[in-house]
Amino acid sequence: MPGGGRVTGYRASVRIVVARCTVNYVGRLTAHLPEADRVIIVKADGSVLVHADGGSYKPLNWMSPPCTLREMESDPLTWEVTNKAGERLVICIHAISHDSEHTLGIDPGLVKDGVESHLQALLAEQLDVLGIGYSLVRREYPTAIGPVDLLCRALDGLHVAVEIKRRGEIDGVEQLTRYLELLNRDPLLAPVEGVFAAQEIKPQARTLAEDRGIRCVVLDYEELRGTSDVGSRLF
Amino acid sequence: MPGGGRVTGYRASVRIVVARCTVNYVGRLTAHLPEADRVIIVKADGSVLVHADGGSYKPLNWMSPPCTLREMESDPLTWEVTNKAGERLVICIHAISHDSEHTLGIDPGLVKDGVESHLQALLAEQLDVLGIGYSLVRREYPTAIGPVDLLCRALDGLHVAVEIKRRGEIDGVEQLTRYLELLNRDPLLAPVEGVFAAQEIKPQARTLAEDRGIRCVVLDYEELRGTSDVGSRLF
DNA sequence: CCGTAAATGTCGTCG
DNA sequence: CGACGACGTTTACGG
Missing domain, CATH: 2.70.180.20 (Protein Yojf; Chain: A;)
Structure with missing residues (x-):
């Protein structure tokens, strides 16, 4: 040395x-x-x-x-x-x-609430926020390029892929677009619609999403948490 | 209060x-x-x-x-x-x-070297690394959704849009794809080819890029800097 | 260990 | 001030 x-x-x-x-x-x-x-x-x-x-x-x-x-x-x-x-x-x-x-010792660590995984858990229980009569196929539905946050089935039987963000920006729309492209190659799933759900959706992200036929849903975290069963259980 | x-x-x-x-x-x-x-x-x-x-x-x-x-x-x-x-x-x-x-006082601040803007400056001087006979149209070529790092013209007169990253990942390919889509709507520019240039290109990014007809170029920062005039001037 | 996505991201720049 | 992209991003999670 x-x-x-x-x-x-x-x-x-x-x-x-x-x-x-x-x-x-x-x-x-x-x-x-x-x-x-x-x-x-x-x-x-x-x-x-x-x-x-x-x-x-x-x-x-x-x-x-x-x-x-x-x-x-x-x-x-x-x-x-x-x-x-x-x-x-x-x-x-x-x-x-x-x-x-x-000397400090080991820290017991941080307890968080209000991050994307919580939104996902709450939404999975209240799919009506996304569309009346939606049913859950799977959370974290796996694809070759990563998991889709929620895969749902609409009343008409069509599949819906949901990407959840705390803040909805262009990156998230791109991400969902990649998923949709892949999912729509699967004859058992196609056609798959896209829903972009976030507490806040930036105008440019909304524009891009709607231009691609992706529906945008703005989420109210407090309301989701208030209505939900998990809301009280989780935290 | x-x-x-x-x-x-x-x-x-x-x-x-x-x-x-x-x-x-x-x-x-x-x-x-x-x-x-x-x-x-x-x-x-x-x-x-x-x-x-x-x-x-x-x-x-x-x-x-x-x-x-x-x-x-x-x-x-x-x-x-x-x-x-x-x-x-x-x-x-x-x-x-x-x-x-x-009491510390005001900090004189950090001096950095080796980031993307330097890569861009160096590349703009050594376009042959990207393609023989390339000439520079503009650095930071403006589009409605942001500036393209380099816009070049090839020997055959066709335009080439270059996205430069230190580390080439999927995001960068998406970004370049958006630029190309926009640039190709301009009849004065179209057709525009894409080049994705980075010091390191992740396999998945390379796959996505090549799938979209975007050429990948791996950059050697030390070599670029060694060969360049700006290399010595900048730092 | 790689690859992907989230983050109280933060930080700079430009309009 | 908002939008957008870079960052020594860092960090967590899954295969």
Whole structure:
């Protein structure tokens, strides 16, 4: 291995450093941060975040786990973070104004509600929102290019493929279009109609969808959740 | 304004708190974090990050700027972060094990190299990589649904639309397909061929592209940069 | 491990 | 401010 330095192994703690530093990343792209004061967080898994005082939750520069941090006994102090893919993050530390370490333990994790999978579960129970008399063939109906959110059968026996989004944009229409093209090749299913269902449908997505004969349905999450049995069971 | 509490205005500093806390977010979705020790970062712009000791750079929970932090003098200590859109992040702090504040100043910002715009600039100078004798009509050729990366003319006078990606996936093929459909409606341009150029092209994207008569070209960034005049000028 | 799709995506740019 | 595409997207899920 080139160079010396101390390799920091697994510590069950975060290290928080505030320091004047320059940072260089070479990997999927090349990125350079000029000398300035920043917050550096080293997590237990070796991952490193370099934050400025502003911007959103995204660090200016970072290294994702799994990776290895090596602290060089050079002047200026240099930290080198590397991973298997050959990406390198090098932090030159010119002056440290804060350095502390904290033991946090394993986090119990985040509980979410209101994401697409919930919409799907609720809709599968209330297909009338999509069309009177619809019956469910399958959730996550598998195709060669991925699963269709809902496959239904209308009163007239025709099949209906439903793509569900929280926010309906062009990508979602394209996705449904690919599914429909494939499903319509299956003589046992064809003809298959398309329904694009979302809490919010962008005008351009609606235009594209309707231009392709895909019906758009705007969903009311609160109403779906209020009416449903699962609504209370799930959360 | 409901409730009391001290509203923390603009401070030109980050505050770093390590504390046992529970966190609730209500906004675009609902998310709950059970009681545990975490790192809480409050940036100068009022934005808040709640990090665990692990995972990647994404916080467990957060609020993006612009937003307002109100510290309630309750027991347990409660921080309420809100924004214009009505999103709320509420942090109950049960025990503080670290609390410090640091002045960082404005960050000079990140310098990047190696992204799509550079690929586009390099390719525009070396069109032979795409096809012998190609000439450039325009970079960012405008259409009603967005700009085509490169519009070229081949030796035989036919037009060629080029979509450039760092990583070529299905989305990029769809995008180019939409452009081609539009461009081919223009009698002054039609017929327009498609070329999908990327540093890496996923098999499924290649299959879809070739199925649609779109030619795929794999780019070598280092070679493009080495050969080019701009290569040295740009960086 | 690959491939696909979701995301509180975020971030920049352009109209 | 909205629309749109890029992103070191990251992250989760399924084969």
